[in-house]
Amino acid sequence: MTMFGTTDRPRFPDDRDVDGPAVHSTSNSPMTARILIVDDDPIALTAMETLLDGQDRLIVKAETGQDALRHLLRQDFAVILLDIRMPKLDGYETAALIRQRERSRYTPIIFLSGIDTMDADVVRGLTSGAVDYLVKPVVPEILKNKVAVFVDLYQLRERVKQQAVRQSEERFRLLVEGVQDYAIFMLDADGLVTTWNIGAERLTGYRTSEILGRHYECFYPDDALSAGQPSRDLEMAAALRAEPGSDQDRWMVRKDASRFIANLVITGLRDETGSLQGYAVVIRDITTRKEAEQALQRLAAELEQRVADRTSELVLMHERLRALAVQLNLTEQRERRRLASDLHDYLAQLLVVVRIKIKQTDPLIAEGKVSRLLREADQAVIQSLDYTRSLVAELAPPSLHEFGLLEALEWLATRMQAHGLVIKVKQDIEVLSLPEDDAVLMYQSIRELLFNILKHASASLATVSVSVREQGSLEVTVSDDGVGFDAEAKVAPDGASGGFGLFSTKERMEAMGGRIQIRSASGQGTSVTLTIPYWPVTKSGGQSEPGQPLNQHRPGVPSYRRTAEEVSAPLRVLLVDDHAMVREGLRSLLDGRHDVQVVGEAGDGLAGIEMAASLNPDVVVMDVTMPRIDGIEATRRIRQDHPSIAVVGLSVEGAIHVETAMKAAGAALFVSKDSAGDELYEAIITAGSGRAGGRDAIPDARQADG
Numbered sequence: 242m243t244m245f246g247t248t249d250r251p252r253f254p255d256d257r258d259v260d261g262p263a264v265h266s267t268s269n270s271p272m273t274a275r276i277l278i279v280d281d282d283p284i285a286l287t288a289m290e291t292l293l294d295g296q297d298r299l300i301v302k303a304e305t306g307q308d309a310l311r312h313l314l315r316q317d318f319a320v321i322l323l324d325i326r327m328p329k330l331d332g333y334e335t336a337a338l339i340r341q342r343e344r345s346r347y348t349p350i351i352f353l354s355g356i357d358t359m360d361a362d363v364v365r366g367l368t369s370g371a372v373d374y375l376v377k378p379v380v381p382e383i384l385k386n387k388v389a390v391f392v393d394l395y396q397l398r399e400r401v402k403q404q405a406v407r408q409s410e411e412r413f414r415l416l417v418e419g420v421q422d423y424a425i426f427m428l429d430a431d432g433l434v435t436t437w438n439i440g441a442e443r444l445t446g447y448r449t450s451e452i453l454g455r456h457y458e459c460f461y462p463d464d465a466l467s468a469g470q471p472s473r474d475l476e477m478a479a480a481l482r483a484e485p486g487s488d489q490d491r492w493m494v495r496k497d498a499s500r501f502i503a504n505l506v507i508t509g510l511r512d513e514t515g516s517l518q519g520y521a522v523v524i525r526d527i528t529t530r531k532e533a534e535q536a537l538q539r540l541a542a543e544l545e546q547r548v549a550d551r552t553s554e555l556v557l558m559h560e561r562l563r564a565l566a567v568q569l570n571l572t573e574q575r576e577r578r579r580l581a582s583d584l585h586d587y588l589a590q591l592l593v594v595v596r597i598k599i600k601q602t603d604p605l606i607a608e609g610k611v612s613r614l615l616r617e618a619d620q621a622v623i624q625s626l627d628y629t630r631s632l633v634a635e636l637a638p639p640s641l642h643e644f645g646l647l648e649a650l651e652w653l654a655t656r657m658q659a660h661g662l663v664i665k666v667k668q669d670i671e672v673l674s675l676p677e678d679d680a681v682l683m684y685q686s687i688r689e690l691l692f693n694i695l696k697h698a699s700a701s702l703a704t705v706s707v708s709v710r711e712q713g714s715l716e717v718t719v720s721d722d723g724v725g726f727d728a729e730a731k732v733a734p735d736g737a738s739g740g741f742g743l744f745s746t747k748e749r750m751e752a753m754g755g756r757i758q759i760r761s762a763s764g765q766g767t768s769v770t771l772t773i774p775y776w777p778v779t780k781s782g783g784q785s786e787p788g789q790p791l792n793q794h795r796p797g798v799p800s801y802r803r804t805a806e807e808v809s810a811p812l813r814v815l816l817v818d819d820h821a822m823v824r825e826g827l828r829s830l831l832d833g834r835h836d837v838q839v840v841g842e843a844g845d846g847l848a849g850i851e852m853a854a855s856l857n858p859d860v861v862v863m864d865v866t867m868p869r870i871d872g873i874e875a876t877r878r879i880r881q882d883h884p885s886i887a888v889v890g891l892s893v894e895g896a897i898h899v900e901t902a903m904k905a906a907g908a909a910l911f912v913s914k915d916s917a918g919d920e921l922y923e924a925i926i927t928a929g930s931g932r933a934g935g936r937d938a939i940p941d942a943r944q945a946d947g
Contacts (some may be wrong), residue, residue, distance in 0.1 A: 258342070272297055272399055272400070272403075273297050273299050274297060274298050274299070274301075274319035274392040274395045274396055275298075275299045275301055275316055275317065275318045275319060275940045276293055276298060276299070276300050276301065276318065276319060276320055276321075276322070276388065276392070277301045277302075277309060277312055277313070277318045277320075277321045277322070277884075278290060278293075278300060278301070278302050278303070278322045278355070279302075279303045279304075279305075279306065279308075279309040279321065279322065279323045279324055279327070279332070279335065279710045280302075280304070280322075280324040280327075281304050281324065281326075281327045281328060281758070282304065282324070283304065285324070285355075285377075286302045286304070286321070287819055289322060289384075290302060292381055292384065292385060292642070293384070293385065293388055297396070298392065301316075301318070305327060305328070305329065305330065305331070306327055306329065306330030306331070306334065306335035306338075306350070307329070307330055309321070309323070309335055309339075310335065310338060310339070310534060313339060313342070313344075313345050313348075314385075314590060317344070317345070317348070317920065318345075318348055318390055319349075319350065319391050319392045319394075319395030319396075320348070320349045320350075320351065320391035320392065320395070321339070321348055321350045322351050322353055322388075323335060323350055323351065323352055323353065323371075324353045324354075324355070325352055325353065325354045325362070325366070326354070326355065331351055332353075332366075332590070333365060333366070335368050336350050336352075336366075336369040336370050336371060336745050337369055337370070339370070339371040340369075342893070348436075348499045349372045349391045349527070349944075350369075350370055350371045350372060350375045351371065351374075351375060351387065351388075352366040352369075352373070352374045352375070353375055353376075353379065353637050354366075354375070354376050355376075355377040362374075365555050368464065372887045373387060375387075377691060379882050382558075383555070383558070384504075386551050386555065389551075389565055390453060390548055390551065391618075393544055393547070393637060394544075396412065396668040397540070397742065399540060400537065400540075401537070404533065404537070406479075408530065409738050409883070410870065417667060417787040421439055421440045421443055422440055422443065422444065422525065422526070423441075423523060423524070423525050424438070424440050424441030424445060424522070424523070424524035424525070425438045425441065425521075425523050425524075426438060426441050426522055426677070427439060427510075427519055427520065427522070427692065428457055428475075428519050428520040428522060429518075429519045430517050430518060430519055430520075430528060431456075432456050432457050432471070432475055432520070433454055433455065433456055433457070434452050434453055434454065434455055434456075434457055435453065435519065435922040436453075437452055437453060443526070444495075444524060444525075444526055445460065445495050445496055445524075446495045446497055447494035447496050449567050451496075453816075456471075457471065457522065458471035458472075459494075460493045460494060460503075460524070461493060461494070462492050462493070462494050462500060465491070465492065465906075470491070474489070474491075474505070474507055475507065477507075478507040478508060478509040478520055479509045479520075479601065479622050480509075486836065488504050488505060488506045489504075489505050489506075490502060490503070490504055490505070490531075491505045492504050492522065492528065493505075500505050501526050501528045502526070502527050502528045502531045502806045503524045503525065503526060503527065504524070505522070505523075505524055506522070506523040506524075507520050507521070507522050508520065508521045518704060533919065539916045563748050563751065563752050564752060565748075565754075566748065567682070567748075567749060567752040570682065570685070570749070571678055571681060571682070574637070574681045574685070577636040577637050578636070578637035580636055580637075581632075581633045581636035581637040582637075584629055584632060584633050584636070585629075585633050585866065585893060585894075586819075586820065586866075587634070588629055589626060589629045589630070589893045589914075590820045590822065590893065590914075591822070592622050592625050592626045592629065592915070593626070593823055593826070593893060593914040594822045594823060594825075594826045595605050595622050596619060596622050596623070596626075596915055597813075597826035597827070597829070597830055598826065599615055599618060599619045599622065600619075600830070601693075601829060601830065602615055603615075622764040622915075623915060624916045626893070627773065630893070630894060633894075634656070636650075638652055638653070638684075640678060641681070642683055642795040643865075643866070643871065643873075643899075643902075644898060644902060645672075645673055645675070645680065646673050646675055646680045646684060647666075647668060647670075647673050647675070647707065648898050649670075649680075649684055650666050650684075650687065650705055650707070651666055651898065652898060653684075653687070653688060653691070654666050654705070655693055657691055657695070657703075658735025660695055661695075662691070662694065662695050662701075662702075662703055663701065663702050663703070664691065664703045664704070664705060665702070665703075665704045665705070666704075666705045666707070667704060667705070667706045667707070668707040668708070669707070669708045669709070669793060670681055670707065670708070672777075673707065673709075673715075673778075674777040675715070675775070679773065680754060680938060682737070682749055682753060683715075683717065683771065685749075685774065686746045686749055686771055687705060687771070689745070689746060690719040690746065690769055691703060691705075691719065692920070693743075694719070694723060694767075697723075698724060698766075698767060699724050700721035700722050700723030700724075700766070702721065702722050703719065703720065703721045703722075704718075704719070704721075705717065705718070705719055706718045706720075706722050709775055709777075712773055713774060713775055713776065714755075714772050714773065714774055715772070715774075715775035716770055716771070716772050717770070717771045718768060718769070718770045718771075719769050719770075719771075720766060720769075721767055722766045723766055723767060724763065724764060724766075725761045725762050725763050725764055725765045725766050725767050726761050726762075726763060726767065726801070727761070727763060729761070729766075743757065743759065743769070746769075746771070750771055750772070750773065753773045753774075754773065754774050755771065755772045755773035755774065756761060756772050757769065757771055757772075758770040758772070780870065811837055811838040812836060812837050812838065812859045812860055812926070812929035813838055813856070813857075813858040813859045813860075814831060814837055814838065814840065814858055814859065814860050814861075814862060815839075815840060815841045815842075815843065815849065815852055815853060815856055815858040815861045815862070816828060816839060816841070816842045816843070816851075816860065816862050817842075817843040817845075817846065817848070817849035817861060817863045817864060817867070817872070817875065818842075818843075818844070818862075818864040818867070819844050819845050819864065819866075819867040819868060820864075821844070823864075823914070824842045827839075827862065827921070828842070830921065831921075831922065831925075832921065834922060836926070837922065837925060837926075840856050840858055841856050841858070844867075844871065845867045845868050846863075846867045846868075846869055846870030846871055846872055846874060846875030847869045847870045847871045848869075849861065849863065849875050849879070850870070850875050850879060850882075852879050853879045853883060853886055854882065854883065857883070857886070858886060858887075859886070859928075859929050860886070860887045860888070860889060860925050860928045861879060861886055861887070861888045861889070862889050862891055862921070862925065863875060863876050863879075863888050863889065863890055863891060863901060863908065864891050864892065865890060865891070865892035865894065865899055866893075866894070872890065872891075872892070872903065873902050873903055873906045874906070876888045876890065876903060876906040876907050876908050877906040877907060879907070879947075880907030880908075881907075887909045887928035888907060888909060888928075888931065889908065889909060889910050889911070889912060889925060889928050890903035890904070890908040890910065890911035890912070891911075891912055891913075891921070892911075892913065892914060893914045893915070894913075895914070899911075908922040909924075909927070910926040910927060910928055912924050
């Protein structure tokens with residue numbers, strides 16, 4: 242029979258849809274916990290069956306939502322594992338039908354999803370009646386622990402129900418067999434025993450001849466007698482303050498003085514006139530039942546403790562997974578940086594050398610087919626360099642690792658504008674010294690927020706505000722003028738922030754000891770504030786002395802002017818670059834110039850500083866990215882200690898912030914490596930001419946910045 246009616250709306254199948262009677266299976270123990278796994282992937286079904294199978298468990302598998310509903314007609318389940326993406330009847334529709342049926346309305350459902358999950362999917366799943374939502378591949382121990390909790394709860398409920406059934410059956414059996422285990426007798430209005438049955442004799446040990454005419458208080462222990470309990474029980478029954486037939490539990494004593502717990506029912510008997518004629522008393526020994534209840538309570542307490550222990554384990558596991566996720570994130574960023582460094586240090590430098598070699602052929606080859614082919618090859622190399630720079634920037638923005646988070650945010654804002662989103666960066670600090678790992682995680686979080694705005698917010702303007710609070714915290718607020726969302730509706734039951742995929746950002750902030758705050762409303766934009774502890778990191782060395790300009794002349798240092806003999810001599814140039822092939826290419830470019838002489842080469846910034854001091858060149862051609870000391874710091878030290886030496890910055894990265902940083906350190910000019918040729922030569926001549934023409938011919942750091 243089809244699962245849909247004429248309106249094509251899904252419904253829960255009735256007994257006619259089931260092959261055979263829709264009754265509980267009797268082939269298993271009543272305490273067996275049935276687990277229903279619904280997944281259209283047979284491999285996933287088998288894997289979960291193997292994982293969850295165990296003693297007192299019965300795994301039932303279904304490959305469609307219709308099959309799952311048919312199984313629910315036949316039997317009850319401790320828990321249902323329900324895949325979301327299934328043909329015809331998906332997980333959400335199946336869960337809704339399960340909840341419509343009274344018998345299965347409260348059966349726990351855990352949703353499983355094998356695709357990238359949006360927070361809206363999680364919310365929809367939970368509102369469909371699920372108790373949990375897991376994403377494949379599921380961590381086996383997490384799934385086993387969650388299922389074990391529901392299996393334990395199911396078996397506990399079954400024990401309670403079976404205990405109640407056994408009690409009812411026991412009462413019925415005793416009644417049928419002559420009520421031998423119930424003491425049923427009558428009292429007169431004064432409380433004296435007037436009738437006695439065999440059950441009373443068996444329960445108390447008194448024979449009929451021994452008990453008739455005695456007051457019924459003989460069944461109470463001494464402490465109850467002292468408290469006047471027998472009289473109060475009779476008074477309550479006589480005054481009808483207790484409902485007729487209502488029961489109370491009392492400690493009572495037998496003839497041999499042994500104590501037992503009794504279920505006592507006393508009903509006042511009145512005639513037509515309302516006069517009290519006596520009492521009907523029913524006593525049952527419930528000692529065994531009470532002991533069983535106490536044992537069950539102990540089991541329940543133990544189960545609660547087990548649940549608490551497992552919850553603690555899950556919390557601890559969550560913390561460990563969060564730490565592992567952060568480490569994995571940092572490892573990924575380090576690997577991206579390593580790959581970017583390889584591209585920058587080898588591929589990009591090789592392309593620069595190729596350009597230099599092509600440029601060297603210009604004066605050697607006459608205009609013609611060969612020269613045109615070389616120009617085309619040069620254009621191809623330029624495109625390769627541009628692509629390499631772009632790839633390096635995507636893998637690991639150089640500005641983040643070389644200049645810090647503030648410069649990286651400015652660079653990111655410029656990049657994002659190419660996608661149509663205008664970003665303003667506001668900051669109330671000039672220097673932000675963060676540990677590298679914190680800077681990487683903050684940058685990644687801010688980048689994700691901006692891409693979320695671009696994808697979801699329909700915003701035209703976003704603002705990134707950076708501030709440091711007095712209490713030692715860094716706050717970064719990312720806001721937009723977009724459509725916004727209901728922030729309250731985007732919070733999952735466990736407190737995890739949803740909306741625009743903010744969960745990973747929240748986990749990242751908490752792992753750093755920080756937090757995330759979301760303020761949003763439909764049509765009013767969104768503001769997300771990231772807060773982390775902040776302690777400035779002090780970088781050793783390389784800092785200019787306060788109050789001393791970089792280019793200030795000091796006693797004992799050669800002046801900035803050259804003598805007439807120096808003016809007529811070729812400019813002495815020191816090449817500083819960590820790539821030997823690039824240095825060789827630059828030397829070959831300059832060796833053919835009569836007015837330029839390469840007097841030395843250095844492979845890193847520290848060696849460049851030392852050779853500048855020993856060789857006293859006219860011009861230093863300084864690469865930016867180098868080991869030990871980078872070109873920016875090396876330029877700052879050379880210009881501070883030797884104001885007469887001009888510096889020309891050189892980098893494969895032609896970004897404006899790199900040029901600005903080099904000029905701020907004291908470089909006279911900046912040239913991109915892919916343009917190294919005539920431009921580098923002209924820059925050297927210009928810098929050298931500044932020496933000849935006086936200090937004012939070369940802009941200092943303040944002029945270069947402008």
